[in-house]
Amino acid sequence: MKIVIIGDGKVGHKLTIQLSEENYDVVLIDQNEGKLKEALNQLDILCITGDGADAKVQKEAGVPGADLVVACASTDELNMLSCLLAKRLGAKHTIARVRNPIYYQQIDLLKEDLRLSMAVNPELAAAFEISRSILLPDTAKVETFMKGKVEMVEFIVKERSHLGGVSLAELYRKFQIKVLVCAVRRGSEVIIPNGDFVIHDGDRLHIVASHKYIEEFFHLIGKRKEPKNILVCGGGKVGYYLAKQLLGLGMQVKIIEQDWKKCEDLCDQLPKATIICGNAADHDLLIEEGIEQADALVSLTGMDEENIILALLQRQKVWTRSWQRSTKTDVPSLSRNLGSI
Template sequence: MKIVIVGDGKVGYTLTEQLAKEGHDIVVIDSSQQALQNSMNSLDVIGIRGNGAALEVQMEAGVNRADLLIAVTSSDELNLLCCIVAKKIGARHTIARVRNPEYTKQLVLMKEEFGMSMFINPEFLAALEISRILRFPSASKIDSFAKGRVDLVEIKINENSPLDGYPLHTLYEKYKVKVLVCAVQRGERVFIPDGNFVLRSGDRISITASPAEIESFFRAIGIVSHKVRSVLIVGGGRITYYLARQLLELGMKVKIIEIDRARCDKLCEMLPDADIIHGDGTSEELLLEEGVENTDAFVALTDMDEENIILSMYAASKSQGKIVAKINRISFLEIIENSGIESVISPKYLTANQIIRYVRALRNSLGSKVETLYRIVNNKAEALEFKVGERARVIGKTLTQLELKENLLIACIVRKGRIIIPRGSDQIEHGDSVIVVTTNSSLRDLDDILK
């Protein structure tokens, strides 16, 4: 596909990198020659310097012949204008990043009026991700499929865990719960395990099942899930606003520390039920004064990755609560893993996942399309949900009869609301939702799982 990306910042570069890996023809527009040069040197893409909303710049980039234009500059208004111009001159599909909460209620109207395909809000996606984690604090990451009927949960096997040393095929016999371990990270390696795989302490495992079965499994292995009632957030940006609003609706007590006085005043207006503290969230004295030792959850949401790492490490040393950090640079993930911080979110990768899912669905308009896509185990594997079309080649055969690609697992089948943790004798039927976990990238159709 021919894709034009306007904006070469953090989100734009991540999108360019991911979509270029999937073999798309990418043109990047940005006003910064240095940013463009970096992308052109690192990735196989074309860069054009200029205003992405200008007609002559879009024509030079070939937007009139593009399958998709994605506008992810730092300005919501510029992104909307880019998409309007692109649609007028012939781009088939357009996606705009819109982050301002004041525009939220108008997005449906704008989508209809301007013919846009999709709006994306990285801060809202990040808040949603953190909210999911805080609702299930025993997990380090939670992804949902089939409209919430199936969860994919990541946990770490600690020392003295009853799972240490157990082969996977014994789990049902021992615990009588219908869960499937579909990915294991051991050090730098990622495994898509079979029934003979033996778990070890230190492994990070991804489990798929219904939320009720996962809760039963956690209880069976001795993981007690304490409900989060109080949350301390450092940083008062857009993610904090969206997150606080969701947590307050869930009945949690929310306290926000923000260093900018004007932003504190704004948050007080927008979040009257939250406690807003004007102060330096990196101050140990202030954190202790505001109850970091007793809070059920601590979330570091400043604009600096380094600050979020240090704050999270400090909170982890003082509190038994859930610790969540926002990190954009993937190079920091190894440091964080070794520090004991289990839950990390990255707005730019969440955004990339959403858009890549949409792009893969566009490329496959007739087959079994990608409904949901998540990158798991530090972006080293993918979990995808497919809706099974009537022409799918996987229909009518047992799973044992299917010749699947290596490093791939059918993790779950959802049929008319019923969750099936698959066995070799199960079959896939038309209309099913099928969840696949794999280290192979670029699956666009369910039939791509076959050799």
């Protein structure tokens, strides 16, 4: 399968690594020759220097015979134009990264004319995952399947929990819940449990069910707490999408953003949200804006280090549960080890 990737940014580079490791025939297009040389030295791929929206460059990359073209350059306009051109040249399928909220809202109207097989919005997907975690605050991790219809959550059984010492068969008989405990991690051991399996303190239960039944499960075991006040640090695209989703669920959302122009735009786009223009790293500002009363803090600033520090600070103060966004591939594992999420 031949795949052409346009754009050697963070997303494009990560995608190139994964696909090349799976032995796909990958061609990478980017205007930065230095970055392409680095990718060529690391990976078994073909690199073409040039503009991804240039027909000559696309022909040189073999787009007319490609099975898939993925455009993930820095601008939405370039991505959509590149995919339109690739389809005209004969590519079988095209995928464009579209991040602008205005463009993405109208993507269904543009999809046919642009001949897009799919449009992806990483910021919207990230906001969706964060909102799921906020709705299920007692979970350590939430994964979605079947377009969000089914969820798998990781739930850590705390010390002296009333679940400790209870078998799964007893749990089902007592609560009559429609969830499946598909795996349990106990220390370094992973167990596929049956009805006789007895839950111990510290076990990590991996539970599969629809969102409705997972909420019901946490409500029945006394772990369900409805979040109401959410503080978002950073008013970028992820912050906008997240606030819009949470406001739609009836929550109170406050956004702290340093850029005045962004604050003005957010006030117009999210009239029900409270927008504060200030530095989210300012401890006094966080206190003034009610961090102690917030049910959750979500740190979505443009700096990974600042996001991690904010998340760690709030956890140590025992004010709220926190989430942080990372754009670097090596940061998520570090933040998990630090215990910020």
